[in-house]
Amino acid sequence: MNQEIYRKLAQKLDGIPNGFPQTESGVELKVLAKIYTPEEAALTSEMKLTPETAEQIARRIGKDPAKTASLLEEMVRKGLIRAVDEGEQCKFGLIPWVVGVYENQLGRLDEELVQLLEEWFAEGAVQWAGVLNTLPSIHKVIPVEKSIPFEVQIFPYEQASALLDNAKSFGVRKCICRVHRGLAGQPCKYPLETCVVFAQAEGAFDDDPDTRTITKEEAIGILRKTEEAGLIHSSANVREGHEYICNCCTCCCGLMRSLYMFGLENSVARSDFRATVDPETCTGCGTCVKRCQFGVPSILDDVSHVDERRCVGCGQCVTTCPSGAMTLVRRSKDQISLTPRDAREWTVERARKRGISLQELGGLDLPTASNARARILASGHKKKTR
Numbered sequence: 001m002n003q004e005i006y007r008k009l010a011q012k013l014d015g016i017p018n019g020f021p022q023t024e025s026g027v028e029l030k031v032l033a034k035i036y037t038p039e040e041a042a043l044t045s046e047m048k049l050t051p052e053t054a055e056q057i058a059r060r061i062g063k064d065p066a067k068t069a070s071l072l073e074e075m076v077r078k079g080l081i082r083a084v085d086e087g088e089q090c091k092f093g094l095i096p097w098v099v100g101v102y103e104n105q106l107g108r109l110d111e112e113l114v115q116l117l118e119e120w121f122a123e124g125a126v127q128w129a130g131v132l133n134t135l136p137s138i139h140k141v142i143p144v145e146k147s148i149p150f151e152v153q154i155f156p157y158e159q160a161s162a163l164l165d166n167a168k169s170f171g172v173r174k175c176i177c178r179v180h181r182g183l184a185g186q187p188c189k190y191p192l193e194t195c196v197v198f199a200q201a202e203g204a205f206d207d208d209p210d211t212r213t214i215t216k217e218e219a220i221g222i223l224r225k226t227e228e229a230g231l232i233h234s235s236a237n238v239r240e241g242h243e244y245i246c247n248c249c250t251c252c253c254g255l256m257r258s259l260y261m262f263g264l265e266n267s268v269a270r271s272d273f274r275a276t277v278d279p280e281t282c283t284g285c286g287t288c289v290k291r292c293q294f295g296v297p298s299i300l301d302d303v304s305h306v307d308e309r310r311c312v313g314c315g316q317c318v319t320t321c322p323s324g325a326m327t328l329v330r331r332s333k334d335q336i337s338l339t340p341r342d343a344r345e346w347t348v349e350r351a352r353k354r355g356i357s358l359q360e361l362g363g364l365d366l367p368t369a370s371n372a373r374a375r376i377l378a379s380g381h382k383k384k385t386r
Helices: 003-015 027-035 038-044 054-061 065-077 097-101 103-108 111-123 125-132 176-183 216-229 254-260 287-291 343-354 372-385
Strands: 082-086 089-093 139-142 169-174 193-199 212-214 232-236 244-248 273-277 297-300 303-306 326-330
Touching (some): 003 027, 003 038, 027 111, 038 065, 065 089, 065 372, 082 372, 097 103, 103 176, 111 125, 111 176, 125 254, 169 176, 193 216, 287 297
Antiparallel strands (some): 082 089, 139 232, 169 193, 193 244, 232 244, 273 326, 297 303
16 A cells, blocks of 8 residues: 555545544555545545546646546546536536545445444544534534424424425435444444435436435435434535435434534534423423433433433424423524535635635635536446446
8 A cells, every 4th residue: 555645635635624534553544545546546635625627637637638537437436526517517526534435435335444444433533523523513403393393483404304395316325324333243223224315406316326216205204214213314514505314323323423422512513402391291201211312301300301401402302202291492592503504604614613724625616516426327337237
């Protein structure tokens, strides 16, 4: 393994505001070497957040345009970079490690890679904590819709089903966190196929080997089933431009685990709601205690008490309370931080908090949704089936 090639790539990924923790042993370089070929690593290290055409990239780094284009398309198929349409041109840009490259390795995850990842998490615990605890948080909890009183105003980004409204393609994937933990010898009790993805382009997931194409109705059905199972909705910590909804547990999800098990308060942004209980109605049955994954409610003197500091506002305790004593209320203004409008605003703020210069990453012209990746996946599928 050429460590210098992968060290340069690690530095590039850490330059993205999401972060890429580095360790003294360099185990993260072994992770990268398992995923990227040396040629792919070298090319990614030269790329920018702002997408460029293959010709622009090749000219800038002194490589053959045709060979560069072919390599870039292969990297898109492997989930290492993004591809977007701009007019008649296809452009390519960097994506972060999380959420991005890691989640795209679902079909390539094996015991060897999981072992390397576990070593990285263990050795780089302090570095990971620094990245995950930086504001704005990567994900934000979305409350179960039926847990919110009908008279309370609720915004579209606070409703899982509303995020699907403008999409034209829908799919579902296995939760990579649960697949990961299973390969690490710690299988999860919750359902596996729970990650809902969606896009504004038609046919976006038709040739994606890791995604099962579904209808909007099926996507909503999955959200309902995950709610019944007690899983926690979360998505990107933005108000606009969502592309997925995770349905998380505190035993597997890296972000939820960081909050619940390691006390990293900013690893996940809480919803703008919190649970409250009516002591006059509560029967002290303990259903909420069993339901909550964060240890928020407790029974004292036969009445449920809510630890507001620990509550993420998911609403799972509300939907199963037999007496109707549990409800969600909107947090006070001083407890709510403004959710970034979109990925651009999130990235700018996160870069500021981490002291990162976006100019060194080639500026910030984040693309809107397109069907470029689907087209590249389809072309690769056709080559394999000829």
